[in-house]
Amino acid sequence: MFRALDEAAADTWNSITATRFFRDALTAGEIVGTKVSSEAGGFVRSAGYSCALEHDRIAxxxxxxxxxxxxxxxxxxxxxxxxxxxxxxxxxxxxxxxxxxxxxxxxxxxxxxxxxxxxxxxxxxxxxxxxxxxxxxxxxxxxxxxxxxxxxxxxxxxxxxxxxxxxxxxxxxxxxxxxxxxxxxxxxxxxxxxxxxxxxxxxxxxxxxxxxxxxxxxxxxxxxxLRWAPGRSSWSEYVQQCPHVTDDEPVKSAFVREACVQFSPGMVWDIGCNQGHYSRIAAEFSRVLALDSDHLTIDRLYQRLRDEASASRTPGRITPLIFNVADPAPSLGWRHQERPCLEERSRPDLVFSLALIHHLVIGSNLRLGDVLDWLHSLQSGVVLEWVDRQDPMVVQMLKNRRDIFSDYHEERLLEELTGRFTILRSVQLPSKTRRLYLLQPVSGTVTGKRTVG
Amino acid sequence: MWVCFPSILSPSLELSASMIIPCVIAYLDPGAGSMLLQAIVGGTAGMLVFVRHLWRTYQAQRGSRSSMDGR
The missing domain is CATH 1.10.510 (Transferase(Phosphotransferase); domain 1)
Structure with a gap:
C-alpha cells in the first residue's frame, strides 16, 4: 500500500520522522512499518505529488x-x-x-x-x-x-x-x-x-x-x-458442558492438521472458533481469523492470546474477531465502499466449519443449500463437521421448537454437496453422531451471487 | 493532503481518481463544546484558560450590545 503526499504533507512527514517518539513507536511495532518509496516516487510526482510512502501489508x-x-x-x-x-x-x-x-x-x-x-x-x-x-x-x-x-x-x-x-x-x-x-x-x-x-x-x-x-x-x-467481566454467556462454557468436545477432540485435531498440510493455507477462517483450539493448530501453518458470534468468547480468547503474545514478544498469527454468519456486517459508509464486508477484505484458503452447520440450519433457519452456497462462494477448502439428528446438541435444540427441518439429514447433505464440492476425505468421530468432511470447491459453477471460473 | 492507492498498480500508469481507494476527506470538526471541555478538564491551568475565555466572550457580547444600542 502506497500513500502519495503533497508538499505540505511531505514537510509534516519529515518533521514527524525526525522525532524520537515516532522512531520508538515504529521500532515497537505500534505504528505500521512505513518507508519512503523510491519505486512509486516517480509515479506520484508525475501526478503532482511530492513523494510516496510505502506501508507494510497488514494481513x-x-x-x-x-x-x-x-x-x-x-x-x-x-x-x-x-x-x-x-x-x-x-x-x-x-x-x-x-x-x-x-x-x-x-x-x-x-x-x-x-x-x-x-x-x-x-x-x-x-x-x-x-x-x-x-x-x-x-x-x-x-x-x-x-x-x-x-x-x-x-x-x-x-x-x-x-x-x-x-x-x-x-x-x-x-x-x-x-x-x-x-x-x-x-x-x-x-x-x-x-x-x-x-x-x-x-x-x-x-x-x-x-x-x-x-x-x-x-x-x-x-x-x-474499565472492566467488563460478565460471569458467562451462552457459549463461554460450551467446551466444559459438552462431553463430545473432549471425546472427539483428538480425531478432530488430527483431521484439521492433515487438512492444513494438504492445503498449505496462507489464511484460515475458523468460524465458530469458541476457545480457539483448532485456530491454534491452524496457526502452526497459517495466519488465522478466529471468528465467533459470541462477544465474551472472543474477548476471553483475545485476552489469552494477548497474554501469550506478550510473553513471547510476538503478535501471534491469530486474530479473533466477532462475526455472525447469519447476521454479517454489510459493507458500510460512503457508497458502501468505505468499510467493506469481511468477504471483500479477506480471502481464506481454508475454512473450518466445525460444529457450526446445525446452528445455522436449525438455530438460524437457514437452508442447508444456502449455507453450502455461501461456503462455496469463498472458493476455499472446507473442513465441515456434520452433526447428526441423534446428536445431543441437535436433540436439545429441537426440544422446545417445532421440527420443520425435514431436510436436515446426512443423505441430503451429500446431495447438496454434489456440484459444489468434491469430498476429499471423511471420518466418523468417536461420538458416532458427528462426521468430518474435507471439501474442495468445484470451480466454474455459479453459487449465490458470485460467478466462479 | 495525501491519498492512498494499492501497490498492485503499475507505476507506469497515471494516477487517476479511479485508482485511489475510496475515501472521504479526513476533515474533522472538533466541536466548539468539546474544545471548551478540554480546558475545563485540563486542571488548574485549563480552568484559568476557560475563565479567560468566558471573560472575553462576555466583553465581546457587551461590546456588541453597546454598538447596537448606539445606532
Whole structure:
C-alpha cells in the first residue's frame, strides 16, 4: 500500500520522522512499518505529488464492530499513549478514530500515519470529541451498562455522541469517574453554539499542550480501569458442558492438521472458533481469523492470546474477531465502499466449519443449500463437521421448537454437496453422531451471487 | 493532503481518481463544546484558560450590545 503526499504533507512527514517518539513507536511495532518509496516516487510526482510512502501489508483489515471490549480498550490506550508521547515533542494525532488502528495478530497498531501532525501553538486536541464518541462512550456503554457496543458502532460510523449516551446514565452512573465531565457536561456544552471562535479565543487565552496532556492522563486512567467481566454467556462454557468436545477432540485435531498440510493455507477462517483450539493448530501453518458470534468468547480468547503474545514478544498469527454468519456486517459508509464486508477484505484458503452447520440450519433457519452456497462462494477448502439428528446438541435444540427441518439429514447433505464440492476425505468421530468432511470447491459453477471460473 | 492507492498498480500508469481507494476527506470538526471541555478538564491551568475565555466572550457580547444600542 502506497500513500502519495503533497508538499505540505511531505514537510509534516519529515518533521514527524525526525522525532524520537515516532522512531520508538515504529521500532515497537505500534505504528505500521512505513518507508519512503523510491519505486512509486516517480509515479506520484508525475501526478503532482511530492513523494510516496510505502506501508507494510497488514494481513487482515478489521472494523471496531468486529472487536471485543478488550480489543477496543487496547486500541484506545495505544491512541492515548501515542498522543501523550507525541505531545512531548510538540506533535499530535489529529484525529482519534478506531478506524486508524488495525490488529496484527493480537497487537494493535496505528496504520494512519497521515494523522500524525505538528502541533500549532495554542491548538486544542482536535480528536477529543471523536475519541469520546468512537472509543470512550462505546467502552463505557459496555463496562457500565453491560450493553454490547458493536451494534451501535455498526449502526452509526461516527460512534455514540455524548448527548445520546448521557440519556442512558443513571444517578449512580454520574458518580463514576469521568461521567460528569466527559459525558454529561460534554453533552450540555455540545448543544449550544458559541458566539466567538472558540479555538482562537482559547488560544489567545493561553491554551497550551500541558492542558491536553492533563486531559489525556485522565482519560488513560478512566480507560485503563474499565472492566467488563460478565460471569458467562451462552457459549463461554460450551467446551466444559459438552462431553463430545473432549471425546472427539483428538480425531478432530488430527483431521484439521492433515487438512492444513494438504492445503498449505496462507489464511484460515475458523468460524465458530469458541476457545480457539483448532485456530491454534491452524496457526502452526497459517495466519488465522478466529471468528465467533459470541462477544465474551472472543474477548476471553483475545485476552489469552494477548497474554501469550506478550510473553513471547510476538503478535501471534491469530486474530479473533466477532462475526455472525447469519447476521454479517454489510459493507458500510460512503457508497458502501468505505468499510467493506469481511468477504471483500479477506480471502481464506481454508475454512473450518466445525460444529457450526446445525446452528445455522436449525438455530438460524437457514437452508442447508444456502449455507453450502455461501461456503462455496469463498472458493476455499472446507473442513465441515456434520452433526447428526441423534446428536445431543441437535436433540436439545429441537426440544422446545417445532421440527420443520425435514431436510436436515446426512443423505441430503451429500446431495447438496454434489456440484459444489468434491469430498476429499471423511471420518466418523468417536461420538458416532458427528462426521468430518474435507471439501474442495468445484470451480466454474455459479453459487449465490458470485460467478466462479 | 495525501491519498492512498494499492501497490498492485503499475507505476507506469497515471494516477487517476479511479485508482485511489475510496475515501472521504479526513476533515474533522472538533466541536466548539468539546474544545471548551478540554480546558475545563485540563486542571488548574485549563480552568484559568476557560475563565479567560468566558471573560472575553462576555466583553465581546457587551461590546456588541453597546454598538447596537448606539445606532
Amino acid at each position: 487482515t483489515i478489521s472494523w471496531p464492530w468486529e472487536w471485543s471490549f478488550s480489543m477496543l480498550q487496547d486500541a484506545a490506550l495505544l491512541q492515548l499513549r501515542l498522543l501523550a508521547n507525541a505531545l512531548q515533542e510538540d506533535c499530535a494525532l489529529s484525529d482519534a478514530t478506531p478506524f486508524n488502528y488495525q490488529f496484527e495478530g493480537v497487537k494493535p497498531l496505528l496504520m494512519d500515519t497521515g494523522s500524525l501532525v505538528v502541533l500549532r501553538e495554542g491548538q486544542t486536541w482536535e480528536g477529543y470529541r471523536q475519541f469520546c464518541e468512537q472509543f470512550l462512550n462505546p467502552l463505557l456503554l459496555q463496562a457500565w451498562k453491560g450493553v454490547d457496543f458493536q451494534p451501535w458502532l455498526r449502526g452509526r460510523l461516527e460512534g455514540i455522541t455524548a448527548e445520546q449516551f448521557s440519556h442512558l446514565l443513571s444517578a449512580r452512573d454520574l458518580l463514576r469517574r469521568g461521567a460528569l465531565t466527559h459525558v454529561w457536561l460534554h453533552a450540555r456544552l455540545s448543544r449550544h453554539g458559541q458566539a466567538v471562535s472558540v479555538s482562537d479565543s482559547l488560544s489567545s487565552a493561553g491554551f497550551h499542550k500541558d492542558i491536553i496532556l492533563r486531559n489525556v492522563a485522565g482519560l488513560q486512567k478512566i480507560v485503563r480501569d
